[in-house]
Amino acid sequence: MGKTIAEKILSEHSGKDVSAGDYVVVNLDFMYMPDTSSPLTIDLLREFKMDRAQYPERTVFMFDHCVPAPRMEMANWHKKVRQFAEQVGAKVHDVGDGILHQVAAESYIEPGWIVVGGDSHTCTGGAFGALATGMGSTDLGVAIAQGKTWMRVPETLKFQVGGEMPRGVYPKDLILYIIGQITADGATYHAMEFCGSTIETMDMEGRLTLCNMAVEAGAKFGIVASDEKTREFLRTHGREKAYREVRPDPDAVYEKTFEIEATTLTPVVSHPHQVDNVKSIEEVEGTSIDQVFVGSCTNGRAGDLRLVASILNGKKRHPHTRLVVIPASRRVYLECLEEGIIKALVQAGAAVNSPGCGPCAGIHLGILGENERCLSTTNRNFHGRMGDPSSFVYLASPATAAATALHGKITDPRKVL
Amino acid sequence: MILRGKAWKFGDGISTDHVQPGKYFHLRGNLPELAKHVLEGAREDFPALFAPGDFVVGGRNFGLGSSREHAPTIIKLAGLGAVLAKSFARIFFRNAINVGLPLVICDTDQIQEGDELEVDLEAGIVRNTSRGAEIPFSPLPPFMVRILNDGGLFYHIRKHGDFQIE
Numbered sequence: 001m002g003k004t005i006a007e008k009i010l011s012e013h014s015g016k017d018v019s020a021g022d023y024v025v026v027n028l029d030f031m032y033m034p035d036t037s038s039p040l041t042i043d044l045l046r047e048f049k050m051d052r053a054q055y056p057e058r059t060v061f062m063f064d065h066c067v068p069a070p071r072m073e074m075a076n077w078h079k080k081v082r083q084f085a086e087q088v089g090a091k092v093h094d095v096g097d098g099i100l101h102q103v104a105a106e107s108y109i110e111p112g113w114i115v116v117g118g119d120s121h122t123c124t125g126g127a128f129g130a131l132a133t134g135m136g137s138t139d140l141g142v143a144i145a146q147g148k149t150w151m152r153v154p155e156t157l158k159f160q161v162g163g164e165m166p167r168g169v170y171p172k173d174l175i176l177y178i179i180g181q182i183t184a185d186g187a188t189y190h191a192m193e194f195c196g197s198t199i200e201t202m203d204m205e206g207r208l209t210l211c212n213m214a215v216e217a218g219a220k221f222g223i224v225a226s227d228e229k230t231r232e233f234l235r236t237h238g239r240e241k242a243y244r245e246v247r248p249d250p251d252a253v254y255e256k257t258f259e260i261e262a263t264t265l266t267p268v269v270s271h272p273h274q275v276d277n278v279k280s281i282e283e284v285e286g287t288s289i290d291q292v293f294v295g296s297c298t299n300g301r302a303g304d305l306r307l308v309a310s311i312l313n314g315k316k317r318h319p320h321t322r323l324v325v326i327p328a329s330r331r332v333y334l335e336c337l338e339e340g341i342i343k344a345l346v347q348a349g350a351a352v353n354s355p356g357c358g359p360c361a362g363i364h365l366g367i368l369g370e371n372e373r374c375l376s377t378t379n380r381n382f383h384g385r386m387g388d389p390s391s392f393v394y395l396a397s398p399a400t401a402a403a404t405a406l407h408g409k410i411t412d413p414r415k416v417l
Numbered sequence: 418m419i420l421r422g423k424a425w426k427f428g429d430g431i432s433t434d435h436v437q438p439g440k441y442f443h444l445r446g447n448l449p450e451l452a453k454h455v456l457e458g459a460r461e462d463f464p465a466l467f468a469p470g471d472f473v474v475g476g477r478n479f480g481l482g483s484s485r486e487h488a489p490t491i492i493k494l495a496g497l498g499a500v501l502a503k504s505f506a507r508i509f510f511r512n513a514i515n516v517g518l519p520l521v522i523c524d525t526d527q528i529q530e531g532d533e534l535e536v537d538l539e540a541g542i543v544r545n546t547s548r549g550a551e552i553p554f555s556p557l558p559p560f561m562v563r564i565l566n567d568g569g570l571f572y573h574i575r576k577h578g579d580f581q582i583e
Contacts, residue, residue, distance in 0.1 A: 023558070037484065044571055050574070050575075073445075135508060136484050137487075138516060139570065142571065142574055150560070184430060184481060218507060220507055361439050362439025362442070384458055389438075
């Protein structure tokens with residue numbers, strides 16, 4: 001019987017012929033953690049006298065949620081992690097290197113790997129034809145110490161997307177549309193495989209956006225088969241040798257297949273306070289917005305910032321609407337600096353911060369006040385997520401964000417393109 | 418093991434942001450202090466309401482969102498006995514078992530706020546003594562029961578040296 005990508009990679013790693021529903025213990029190719037969950041992991045590893053790394057060269061700590069440290073407590077977390085990493089021989093990406101999933105995509109993840117990360121958006125890495133999933137501090141601690149973890153082989157949902165996405169519609173719109181259709185628990189415990197002509201022509205940045213939000217439908221993995229686009233991304237990041245083809249068998253068994261005609265998609269917005277509360281742009285157009293945030297592991301890449309700068313195109317943001325922009329990584333930041341994108345954004349009235357997660361999780365750099373509304377390119381709009389419990393977060397594409405920043409209210413990007 | 422306590426009802430889609438609001442991120446290094454704010458994002462006065470052993474009773478997809486293990490950890494540390502819900506998000510599910518917090522997947526429509534419950538984890542029955550109802554539930558996979566009975570994943574690994582999955 002044919003295998004899905006998840007079944008193939010889990011079979012390879014467990015040394016057994018497994019299919020959906022089986023439980024396996026697998027060796028891990030890569031383990032990485034942000035600064036928010038790693039301090040607890042380190043405390044636990046020390047408490048249980050397991051403070052070691054089975055594979056130090058595959059263990060990476062990244063500082064991103066709290067950078068540069070906004071509080072003493074967080075500065076002390078960073079100190080703890082640096083000291084631990086040195087003790088066990090693991091690597092640290094310190095303040096300014098970028099968001100963990102972006103750094104992992106640029107510098108580490110390879111097709112066919114099994115990756116665990118101490119952050120729910122670890123599923124981003126599935127864009128390489130890898131299995132990448134988020135876990136908590138304890139699972140990561142045991143993974144680091146033992147070099148392995150246990151998994152249940154998931155059933156796979158196939159998303160067959162065909163046709164060219166219309167003007168003004170982006171991968172963010174596609175994934176929000178999917179989540180709106182299947183709901184926030186529509187893929188719980190499942191793998192989501194994205195395929196079809198739309199995905200085949202989509203660049204790696206778009207695939208990373210799709211896989212990033214798989215967890216917002218409850219999925220364990222978001223996966224795209226590797227292909228020439230994957231190889232090209234790896235080549236431009238100095239890692240072409242890491243390429244291998246990872247595809248599902250033609251007769252793989254899927255729990256369900258969803259067919260989506262991309263030509264019929266329109267720009268959408270996820271309305272507060274649930275990601276699956278997805279509405280067409282027409283339904284929310286005109287809602288006044290206090291802050292626009294462009295960034296995060298979902299949409300803080302060079303293509304996203306380039307798109308925003310091209311829409312702002314020498315114009316200024318609306319005087320009542322703050323614009324916060326945060327590149328996802330040092331590499332993205334440099335690319336945008338060299339192209340003049342950062343200059344254009346600053347001239348348009350943006351507050352540009354150094355690479356990191358920014359206000360996405362409500363820690364700093366753009367926290368919302370009472371009853372304020374933010375249109376954000378991030379991945380979550382939970383109640384109080386970005387600040388005051390009375391505030392609102394609307395999720396949309398970078399193009400919708402740029403159009404909204406120009407007009408001070410939610411605006412259809414097709415009107416400014 | 419039979420757990421007894423009162424039910425506190427929450428709706429569908431309680432996220433880990435509700436359980437551990439982002440505004441308390443800086444307290445993550447001080448778990449007892451963080452636990453004083455448990456579920457404040459869903460119900461601001463909740464930390465002052467419940468008694469030790471009481472149950473959090475949710476709807477669908479409890480624990481969605483962030484992988485923060487601090488969420489189940491502070492539910493347990495605050496003294497709550499278990500979380501009952503119609504379904505759980507995947508990462509929260511693993512995290513709760515890993516930190517030794519019992520989870521029960523059952524029809525929580527049969528439970529109202531304030532109901533007195535007895536949860537029999539081995540028999541797979543929630544007895545709603547306020548309403549004389551018995552709500553059956555499927556026990557956890559055997560491997561996860563072993564982790565839970567050992568007190569959590571670190572205790573499990575310390576005891577056995579490896580995952581006892583078979």
